[in-house]
Amino acid sequence: MTTTAPETPTALPAAADAHRGILRSVLRTPRGSIAGGFLLLLILATLLAPVLAPADPLRQNLHHVLETPSSRYWLGTDSLGRDLLSRLLYGGRPALAGVLEGVLAQLVVAVPLGVATGYLGGRFDRFVMRVCDIVMSVPTIVILLGVLTIFDRSIAAAMITLGVLSAAGTLRVVRGAAMTVRQELYVSAAELLGLGRVQIIFRHILPRCRGVIIVQTSLFAAVAIGIQTGLTFLGLGPPPPSPTWGGMINESAVTLSRAPWLLVPAGGLIALTVLAFGILGDVVRDVTAQSHTSSGGLRARPASGRRTAEAPVEEPGSGTEAPALLRVRDLDVTFLTPRGEREVLTEVGFDVRAGRTLGLVGESGSGKSVTARAVLGLLEANGAVTGGSVRFRGRELTRASRKELAAIRGTGIALISQEPMVALDPSFRIGAQLGEVVRAHTRMSRGAARRRVLELLEMVELPDPEEIVTRYPFQISGGMAQRVAIAAALAGSPELLIADEPTTALDVTVQADILALLRRIQADTGMAVLIVTHDWGVVADICSDVAVMYAGQVVESAPVEDVFARPSHPYTAALMAAGPEHAPRRTPIKAVEGTVPPPGDRPAGCRFRTRCPLAEADCAEQEIPLLPVGEHRTSRCIHTAHLEARR
Numbered sequence: 001m002t003t004t005a006p007e008t009p010t011a012l013p014a015a016a017d018a019h020r021g022i023l024r025s026v027l028r029t030p031r032g033s034i035a036g037g038f039l040l041l042l043i044l045a046t047l048l049a050p051v052l053a054p055a056d057p058l059r060q061n062l063h064h065v066l067e068t069p070s071s072r073y074w075l076g077t078d079s080l081g082r083d084l085l086s087r088l089l090y091g092g093r094p095a096l097a098g099v100l101e102g103v104l105a106q107l108v109v110a111v112p113l114g115v116a117t118g119y120l121g122g123r124f125d126r127f128v129m130r131v132c133d134i135v136m137s138v139p140t141i142v143i144l145l146g147v148l149t150i151f152d153r154s155i156a157a158a159m160i161t162l163g164v165l166s167a168a169g170t171l172r173v174v175r176g177a178a179m180t181v182r183q184e185l186y187v188s189a190a191e192l193l194g195l196g197r198v199q200i201i202f203r204h205i206l207p208r209c210r211g212v213i214i215v216q217t218s219l220f221a222a223v224a225i226g227i228q229t230g231l232t233f234l235g236l237g238p239p240p241p242s243p244t245w246g247g248m249i250n251e252s253a254v255t256l257s258r259a260p261w262l263l264v265p266a267g268g269l270i271a272l273t274v275l276a277f278g279i280l281g282d283v284v285r286d287v288t289a290q291s292h293t294s295s296g297g298l299r300a301r302p303a304s305g306r307r308t309a310e311a312p313v314e315e316p317g318s319g320t321e322a323p324a325l326l327r328v329r330d331l332d333v334t335f336l337t338p339r340g341e342r343e344v345l346t347e348v349g350f351d352v353r354a355g356r357t358l359g360l361v362g363e364s365g366s367g368k369s370v371t372a373r374a375v376l377g378l379l380e381a382n383g384a385v386t387g388g389s390v391r392f393r394g395r396e397l398t399r400a401s402r403k404e405l406a407a408i409r410g411t412g413i414a415l416i417s418q419e420p421m422v423a424l425d426p427s428f429r430i431g432a433q434l435g436e437v438v439r440a441h442t443r444m445s446r447g448a449a450r451r452r453v454l455e456l457l458e459m460v461e462l463p464d465p466e467e468i469v470t471r472y473p474f475q476i477s478g479g480m481a482q483r484v485a486i487a488a489a490l491a492g493s494p495e496l497l498i499a500d501e502p503t504t505a506l507d508v509t510v511q512a513d514i515l516a517l518l519r520r521i522q523a524d525t526g527m528a529v530l531i532v533t534h535d536w537g538v539v540a541d542i543c544s545d546v547a548v549m550y551a552g553q554v555v556e557s558a559p560v561e562d563v564f565a566r567p568s569h570p571y572t573a574a575l576m577a578a579g580p581e582h583a584p585r586r587t588p589i590k591a592v593e594g595t596v597p598p599p600g601d602r603p604a605g606c607r608f609r610t611r612c613p614l615a616e617a618d619c620a621e622q623e624i625p626l627l628p629v630g631e632h633r634t635s636r637c638i639h640t641a642h643l644e645a646r647r
């Protein structure tokens with residue numbers, strides 16, 4: 001699970017392109033440029049109809065009826081001798097105005113509600129979805145005919161109604177996109193850094209939904225033009241002799257056998273317009289899909305692929321009397337899976353004291369990440385804290401409201417993650433992102449926030465902060481991104497920093513620098529650190545206390561020197577079998593034979609007993625509690641004496 005990021009700036013030209021603007025990317029494709037160009041010309045031509053039209057669209061000339069195209073009448077004339085080109089140009093105005101009215105109505109309803117429901121979820125989401133179900137079951141055409149009757153054939157009223165009714169479908173699509181973006185780590189990171197919900201929606205969610213919004217708008221425009229012309233074909237809307245595209249089709253139908261050409265200009269233009277909107281929607285979809293693929297490396301990893309750790313302790317050995325800043329006790333977390341409920345954490349407990357660093361260690365699947373997420377109140381939707389407590393500065397977090405948690409994040413507790421790149425929104429420059437975080441915590445002017453950003457970048461020892469602020473995340477290396485993430489975490493001067501494998505994704509040479517930086521910042525600020533790691537080198541380098549996790553429990557906790565000197569759980573001993581003094585620095589924890597049993601498959605009694613060299617019959621008899629094994633030390637083993645004897 002360890003991935004190493006190259007220390008050269010990540011080259012993602014496709015992603016860079018994607019972020020330069022959907023419109024430009026669309027216009028670079030042949031289909032997009034033709035469809036876009038056609039629509040642009042159409043809009044300009046209809047707007048400039050009074051200038052461009054060769055004749056008055058209402059002027060009749062009964063000497064020239066039903067003419068085919070000629071140098072005088074470029075597109076011919078209708079049954080009353082009116083110039084078809086002029087009527088088409090003028091008729092485009094109500095058609096495109098109708099589309100605009102419908103599109104605006106749809107956007108006004110669908111975008112705010114779609115983004116809000118996708119991001120916020122919960123009861124509000126469920127209520128809006130039920131309303132959507134009802135709206136979608138209503139027969140649109142019947143409502144439109146009713147509206148036309150009530151509003152005296154007003155096409156504007158009909159198109160606005162069409163937009164509102166169609167918003168239900170678009171809302172669902174936008175909601176889906178917002179839900180996906182909601183899972184991105186940079187959104188969690190923004191929450192953790194203390195950004196408000198409205199800020200997150202405008203800065204992170206909405207920009208990432210714009211692709212689907214444009215696609216939906218284009219496709220709706222294609223439908224709207226069909227409906228607008230259909231209604232005018234039926235004689236609704238502006239009464240004759242006002243030119244409308246639908247009306248022109250209607251007129252051509254009357255003389256179809258005598259003058260079939262009459263159908264071609266209006267019919268062709270409507271078909272081309274519908275086609276152009278459709279193609280534009282397709283191209284935007286392709287372009288945005290490409291941009292998502294090309295920035296695939298920046299997406300959140302699935303939950304099971306992440307790491308964190310915790311450990312249960314009564315008084316995890318710290319050797320100091322400082323009160324615990326973070327106190328976790330008997331924490332149970334359960335996930336609802338396709339195979340039923342699974343208790344992933346059982347009675348996890350540990351303390352993190354001011355100025356100290358607790359390392360959570362354990363193999364993959366031991367529950368480290370879930371512990372960290374539970375502390376931060378960021379469990380996935382299928383997970384819940386089912387027991388125990390998480391207290392920060394004495395305040396219970398498991399029952400805290402969203403608002404209370406938001407107030408603590410960033411200024412109380414901050415997070416840096418394993419892959420800093422995913423915690424940074426690829427669409428914004430570093431300076432803008434950091435500035436936003438700084439301003440979320442302080443009521444600074446933009447200028448003051450900019451100075452603070454430069455200060456923070458200097459604090460994390462980044463060379464040339466003035467230049468760094470102008471770069472996008474994909475233009476900096478993994479090590480630099482981690483420093484930026486640390487700078488963002490420090491913006492709110494947090495008392496506790498949770499570092500989820502902060503060096504795992506980095507090049508070995510950069511890992512030591514980042515750890516040294518963390519150590520220095522901790523010494524300067526006195527903040528507490530909870531660090532999740534697989535790496536005994538990291539533990540030795542930076543931790544003052546250790547909590548070892550196995551199969552959803554803390555099995556040992558102690559001051560770091562004690563653990564290295566004399567592990568008091570066979571699992572810890574097995575993990576350290578190579579001996580930290582012999583193990584190369586910053587090497588992953590040595591694997592113990594076998595694997596961590598998954599939540600549904602844990603043995604009764606001691607969870608480690610199936611892999612334990614010291615296991616005896618009594619290990620299976622009952623769950624083993626955390627037992628004190630010395631000052632500030634606890635172990636979940638009833639045979640520690642045997643461990644001593646084997647030394």
Ligand SMILES: Nc1ncnc2c1ncn2[C@@H]1O[C@H](COP(=O)(O)OP(=O)(O)OP(=O)(O)O)[C@@H](O)[C@H]1O
Binds near residue numbers: 362
């Ligand atoms: N959303 C979820 N739904 C169901 N099970 C989950 C979910 N998230 C985590 N788990 C399970 O919880 C257990 C602990 O996972 P966790 O990611 O905390 O382990 P970890 O010790 O951090 O491992 P790693 O170091 O590989 O990240 C695993 O068995 C995992 O499958």
